[in-house]
Amino acid sequence: MRFRFLLLAFMIVIAFNLSGCENNQNGSKESMSQGIDQPIEEMATDHEPEDKDEAEDINENLKLPKEDESVTVIYGQKDNAWTYITDEGTKLREYAIDLDGDGAEEKIQLYTAAQRDENGDILWDDSQDWLLLVEDQNAYYPLFAEPVQIGMVYFNVFYDENDLPKISLLLSAGASMRITNYYYDDALNGYKAENVYEENSINSMYSTIPYY
Numbered sequence: 001m002r003f004r005f006l007l008l009a010f011m012i013v014i015a016f017n018l019s020g021c022e023n024n025q026n027g028s029k030e031s032m033s034q035g036i037d038q039p040i041e042e043m044a045t046d047h048e049p050e051d052k053d054e055a056e057d058i059n060e061n062l063k064l065p066k067e068d069e070s071v072t073v074i075y076g077q078k079d080n081a082w083t084y085i086t087d088e089g090t091k092l093r094e095y096a097i098d099l100d101g102d103g104a105e106e107k108i109q110l111y112t113a114a115q116r117d118e119n120g121d122i123l124w125d126d127s128q129d130w131l132l133l134v135e136d137q138n139a140y141y142p143l144f145a146e147p148v149q150i151g152m153v154y155f156n157v158f159y160d161e162n163d164l165p166k167i168s169l170l171l172s173a174g175a176s177m178r179i180t181n182y183y184y185d186d187a188l189n190g191y192k193a194e195n196v197y198e199e200n201s202i203n204s205m206y207s208t209i210p211y212y
């Protein structure tokens, strides 16, 4: 009797172990358990970039005041401090339009410091100062006054969708390109410069924009 009981217990133990082995060898269950584990791990790792994105979003929000600071204001000056360009350089273009809405036209003038030779050809150097100047009756607004390396400056004038006059400056240079819009701002009593496009590259390989 005791022997039969021991034999029965032994068989139950063997059967239990075999059943356990089957479960362990059951790939589907194993993979299922791993499959459940993996998404949790992936979710955990996926959540880190989300946190980073959220952090970047916050940083971008923090950068907003800086972006506002990049909108610079050009105030009027009583004296023409750029006579070395306006007197000695070359005026390339001029256009008159009422930019500030006071009924009188301002003169938008584009100068390069490069001079002309006796034949009228401009003696371009690798780099020269450029000046986009708005001349009001009693004030000078230097919208753009910078040296440009192997490049040219152009401007267009538009009325925008709100019928406000806008000057768009295009700088096309050997390693950069820039578009800046200028609006007159009554409250600021100056021209707001909004940089809408900037390309900083190593080398400009080709451009169809003609030189002056």
Ligand SMILES: [Ca+2]
Residues within 6 Å of the ligand: 097, 098, 099, 100, 101, 102, 103, 104, 105, 106
């Ligand atoms: Ca005016």
